[in-house]
Amino acid sequence: MFPVGRFDPSAEERKATLLSKGSTKSSTSSVTKGNGRGRKRKSNSSEAPADVHVGGDDDVSGTESLRGPNNRTYNDDNDDTSSESSNNVAADDSDSSSVPSSDEDEETHHESTTLKVIAPSQPVSDVTRKRDKMRGGAEDTDEAIDDFDADFDVIENGAANSTTTEGQVVGGSSTRHRDAAAIRAFRLSQLPISEVASEKHWNLPPFLLKNLKEDSYEKFFPIQCMVIPDVIESERNAHIRGARDVCCHAPTGSGKTLAFVLPLLTALHNATATSANARGLHRLRALVVLPGRDLAKQVYDVFVRYAKGSNIKIGLAVGGGKKRTDLINERRSLVVETYHESYHDVRDDDGSFLRRRNGGLLESDAARTRHSFDPTSIIAALEAFDGTSRKYNGLQMSPKMGGQSAVDILVATPGRLIDHLDCTPGFTLQHLKYLVVDEADRCLNQPYQNWVGRVLEASNVSNKCNVAEYAKSPLQYAPDGRTFIIDPITHRSGAEYGLSKQIIGDEDNTNIETGLVSGMLGRPVPLRKMLFSATLTQDPQKLARLGLDNPKHYDANFLKRAAHDMTDIVDGDAKAGRYFVPEGLSERMVECTAEQKPLVLLALLLDEEQNRTVIASGEDDIGRVNLSIVFTSSIDSTHRLARLLQLLWEAGGYGQSSAIAEFSSSISAKQRAAILRRCRSSDANQRVSVLVCSDGMSRGMDLPSVSAVINYDVPVFAKTYVHRCGRTARAGREGKAISVLKGGQVSKFKKMRSLIGGGSVEKGAVKKHLIGDILPTYKACVGALQRVIDAEKNEEIFQSDPLDAAQWISSTR
Numbered sequence: 001m002f003p004v005g006r007f008d009p010s011a012e013e014r015k016a017t018l019l020s021k022g023s024t025k026s027s028t029s030s031v032t033k034g035n036g037r038g039r040k041r042k043s044n045s046s047e048a049p050a051d052v053h054v055g056g057d058d059d060v061s062g063t064e065s066l067r068g069p070n071n072r073t074y075n076d077d078n079d080d081t082s083s084e085s086s087n088n089v090a091a092d093d094s095d096s097s098s099v100p101s102s103d104e105d106e107e108t109h110h111e112s113t114t115l116k117v118i119a120p121s122q123p124v125s126d127v128t129r130k131r132d133k134m135r136g137g138a139e140d141t142d143e144a145i146d147d148f149d150a151d152f153d154v155i156e157n158g159a160a161n162s163t164t165t166e167g168q169v170v171g172g173s174s175t176r177h178r179d180a181a182a183i184r185a186f187r188l189s190q191l192p193i194s195e196v197a198s199e200k201h202w203n204l205p206p207f208l209l210k211n212l213k214e215d216s217y218e219k220f221f222p223i224q225c226m227v228i229p230d231v232i233e234s235e236r237n238a239h240i241r242g243a244r245d246v247c248c249h250a251p252t253g254s255g256k257t258l259a260f261v262l263p264l265l266t267a268l269h270n271a272t273a274t275s276a277n278a279r280g281l282h283r284l285r286a287l288v289v290l291p292g293r294d295l296a297k298q299v300y301d302v303f304v305r306y307a308k309g310s311n312i313k314i315g316l317a318v319g320g321g322k323k324r325t326d327l328i329n330e331r332r333s334l335v336v337e338t339y340h341e342s343y344h345d346v347r348d349d350d351g352s353f354l355r356r357r358n359g360g361l362l363e364s365d366a367a368r369t370r371h372s373f374d375p376t377s378i379i380a381a382l383e384a385f386d387g388t389s390r391k392y393n394g395l396q397m398s399p400k401m402g403g404q405s406a407v408d409i410l411v412a413t414p415g416r417l418i419d420h421l422d423c424t425p426g427f428t429l430q431h432l433k434y435l436v437v438d439e440a441d442r443c444l445n446q447p448y449q450n451w452v453g454r455v456l457e458a459s460n461v462s463n464k465c466n467v468a469e470y471a472k473s474p475l476q477y478a479p480d481g482r483t484f485i486i487d488p489i490t491h492r493s494g495a496e497y498g499l500s501k502q503i504i505g506d507e508d509n510t511n512i513e514t515g516l517v518s519g520m521l522g523r524p525v526p527l528r529k530m531l532f533s534a535t536l537t538q539d540p541q542k543l544a545r546l547g548l549d550n551p552k553h554y555d556a557n558f559l560k561r562a563a564h565d566m567t568d569i570v571d572g573d574a575k576a577g578r579y580f581v582p583e584g585l586s587e588r589m590v591e592c593t594a595e596q597k598p599l600v601l602l603a604l605l606l607d608e609e610q611n612r613t614v615i616a617s618g619e620d621d622i623g624r625v626n627l628s629i630v631f632t633s634s635i636d637s638t639h640r641l642a643r644l645l646q647l648l649w650e651a652g653g654y655g656q657s658s659a660i661a662e663f664s665s666s667i668s669a670k671q672r673a674a675i676l677r678r679c680r681s682s683d684a685n686q687r688v689s690v691l692v693c694s695d696g697m698s699r700g701m702d703l704p705s706v707s708a709v710i711n712y713d714v715p716v717f718a719k720t721y722v723h724r725c726g727r728t729a730r731a732g733r734e735g736k737a738i739s740v741l742k743g744g745q746v747s748k749f750k751k752m753r754s755l756i757g758g759g760s761v762e763k764g765a766v767k768k769h770l771i772g773d774i775l776p777t778y779k780a781c782v783g784a785l786q787r788v789i790d791a792e793k794n795e796e797i798f799q800s801d802p803l804d805a806a807q808w809i810s811s812t813r
C-alpha cells in the first residue's frame with residue numbers, strides 16, 4: 001500500500017532538499033564498453049529506506065512499494081500468457097551477481113552454456129580472423145562469432161552431425177559469403193528505392209512500387225536490402241532448390257517489418273496471379289505471429305497499407321474486444337461464410353458424423369476433425385486440392401470448398417490463433433506456406449497451448465515432412481487403375497506442383513492418362529518459416545521447436561562489418577549475434593536516492609518538454625511532436641506513477657493531466673488503441689506528452705515521435721534494456737535513453753549494460769531549476785494520490801478518468 005499514512009513532511013523536505021542541493025552530480029565519464037565486472041554491492045540501508053516512495057522499484061530498497069496489492073507485472077502479450085511476468089520485476093540491487101553474466105537473456109540463463117557444450121569452438125575463416133585482429137578486434141569478437149556460427153551449424157546440420165568427438169564443429173562457417181552479401185546489401189541501401197524496387201533489381205509488383213512511392217521513403221534500410229531480395233529470389237526458385245528458412249537479427253527500429261512484409265506480398269502476388277486468387281478465391285497462405293495485440297495491430301496496418309491495389313486480403317486475429325460480437329465479427333472476417341454453411345457434416349475418427357448445429361460452432365475436436373476432411377471421401381480430398389468448379393468423372397467440385405479463407409495473410413497473437421484453430425469452423429492452416437514469427441524470441445517463449453506445435457500440426461508439416469511419411473496415411477485414388485497418393489489434409493502434396501491442374505483442371509484428363517503427375521504426388525510443399533527479432537534467441541533447442549529447414553541467418557552485425565569495410569571504420573563491436581542499441585541513441589544515467597526519483601523524473605520530463613518546442617518547430621519535423629516514454633517494472637507502479645504525474649503536471653502548471661497517459665494491460669485494448677492514436681496525434685489538445693508504461697510497450701511498438709525513453713525502474717536484463725531503448729532512435733533518427741538509478745543499482749546497471757554492443761552511457765544530471773520550488777505541491781500531490789487510488793478501488797472513478805488536480809488536492813487537505 002502506498003505509505004501515505006506514514007508520510008513525514010520534514011523527512012521528505014530534507015530529502016527533496018538534497019535534490020535541490022545537487023546530489024545528482026554531473027560528470028561526463030563513460031560507463032559502458034566496460035569489462036562487465038560489476039562489484040558486488042550490499043544494499044546500503046542509509047540509501048534505501050524512505051517514508052515516501054513513489055517508485056515502482058520500492059521493493060528493491062526493501063521498503064513499502066508504490067505497487068498495490070496486485071503486484072502483477074505487465075506481460076508483453078496482453079491476451080496470451082503470463083509466462084514471463086517475473087522477468088519484469090526489478091531485481092534486488094543488493095546482489096549484483098543476479099545480473100545474467102553471459103550473453104544476456106531474459107528467458108533462461110543456461111543458453112550459452114548449452115551452446116558451448118555443443119560446440120566449444122567453431123572455425124572462423126582466416127580472413128575474418130586476420131581482419132578482426134588487424135582492426136584491433138579483441139579475441140572476444142572471434143569468440144562471439146564462434147559461438148554464433150556454431151549455433152547455426154548446430155541448427156543447420158543437427159548437433160550430432162556438426163560436432164566431432166572432440167567437440168569441434170565441422171563444415172566451416174560461411175562468414176565470407178555473409179560478408180559479401182552484407183556488402184551487396186549495403187550498396188543497395190545507397191540507391192534510391194525506385195531503382196532498387198524496379199525490374200533492374202528486385203522487380204517488385206507494380207502495386208508495391210506505387211505504395212512505396214506514397215510512403216516517400218528514399219532508400220531501403222540495409223537489413224531490408226539483405227533480406228528482401230534474397231527471400232524473393234529464393235521463392236522464385238523454390239521449386240528447384242527449396243527455399244531456406246530465415247532468421248533475421250537486427251536492431252530495434254532498423255526496419256525489420258518491411259523485410260518480411262514486402263517479400264510476402266510479392267510472393268503471394270506472384271503465386272496467386274495465375275491461380276485461385278485470380279478467380280477471387282483466397283486461402284490462408286501466410287501467418288504472421290506476434291506476441292501482443294497492439295503489436296499485431298501495428299503489423300496488420302503495415303500489411304494493409306502495402307497490400308493496397310492487390311488482390312491480397314489481410315486478416316487480424318487478436319481478440320481484445322470484450323463483447324461476444326467482437327469474436328463473431330473476427331471469425332466472420334477470417335472464414336468464408338458460405339463455406340462452412342455448406343459443410344455441415346464431418347466424420348469423426350470412429351466414422352460417425354458430427355453435425356454442425358445450425359449457425360452454431362463445432363466443438364474443438366470436431367472442428368479439428370473437419371479440417372482433416374473425410375479420409376474416405378474422394379470428393380473431399382479433391383476439394384482439398386483446389387476450389388475449382390469443374391466436373392471430373394461426373395463429380396462436381398464446389399468452388400466454395402477446399403480450405404478457402406477470407407484472407408490470404410493472417411496477423412495473429414498465439415492465443416487468439418489457437419482459439420480460431422479450435423473453435424472457428426472453416427478456419428484452417430492447410431494451405432499455409434509462410435510462417436513469420438516477429439519478436440521471435442518472445443513468441444517462442446510463449447508456450448501458450450503449444451501454439452508452435454499446433455500450427456505445425458494444422459499446416460500438416462509437423463510429422464509429415466517426406467513422401468514416405470505421407471504415404472503412411474494416404475488417400476489412395478485409382479482412376480483407370482493408377483494409384484495416386486493424395487494427402488487428405490492439405491493440398492500441399494500436389495496442388496503447388498500442378499497436381500490440381502492436372503487432375504482437376506484438364507478436361508480430358510490427359511495428364512492422368514499419361515501419368516505425368518505421378519512423380520509429383522505426395523511431395524509436400526514446405527512451410528517456410530521466418531524469424532525476426534532485435535534479440536533473436538540463439539538457443540538451438542528453442543529454434544528447433546520450429547523445425548527450421550536449413551535456416552539462413554541475416555545478422556545486422558554483418559552489415560556493420562560490411563559498412564566498416566567500405567568506410568574503413570574500426571569497430572570491435574561488430575559481433576555476430578550480439579545485441580545492439582540503435583546508432584542514433586544517446587544514453588545517460590542519473591544517480592539519485594529512492595526518495596528523489598519522482599522529482600528527478602519530473603525534471604527530466606520538463607527538460608524534454610522544453611526540447612519539444614524546439615523539435616516541433618524545426619523545419620524537418622513539421623507536425624512531429626515529442627513523446628517521452630517512462631518505463632516502470634509493474635502494472636501497479638505504472639498506474640500509480642501515471643496518476644502522480646498527472647496530479648503534478650496539472651498542479652505544477654505544466655499542462656493538462658491528460659497529457660500524461662498510462663499504457664498497460666490494466667486498461668482495455670480499446671483504450672490502449674485510443675492512447676496510441678493520441679500519441680501519434682499532432683493536435684495539441686489530444687496529444688500525449690508522457691506515456692508511463694511497463695514492459696508491454698517495450699517491444700516492437702513504433703511511435704516515431706518518441707524522443708526519450710526513461711527507465712524509471714531500471715531493467716534487470718540486457719534484452720529488456722535493448723527493447724525499451726529501441727522505442728526511440730528508430731529508423732535512423734536520434735533519441736535518448738535515460739536511466740534513473742539509485743546508488744545501489746549503479747554497478748549492476750553497468751554490468752548489464754556492458755553486455756550490449758554500441759553506444760556508451762554518460763553520467764548525467766537534472767536541471768533542478770526546472771522544478772523550482774515544487775516541494776509543497778509535490779507533497780500535496782502525494783497526499784491526493786492515495787485519495788485517488790482509494791476512489792478507484794471504491795469505483796467512484798475509473799482508472800482512466802482524467803484528474804482535476806486542484807479538486808483532488810483540496811479534497812485531501
Ligand SMILES: Nc1ncnc2c1ncn2[C@@H]1O[C@H](COP(=O)(O)OP(=O)(O)OP(=O)(O)O)[C@@H](O)[C@H]1O
Binds near residue numbers: 217220221701
Ligand atoms: N526504408 C525505410 N526508410 C525510412 N523509414 C523506414 C524504412 N523502412 C521502415 N521505416 C520506418 O522505420 C520505423 C521502424 O521500422 P520497424 O518497425 O520495421 O522496425 P523494427 O526493426 O521492426 O523494430 P523493432 O525491433 O523495435 O520491432 C518504422 O516507422 C518504419 O515505418
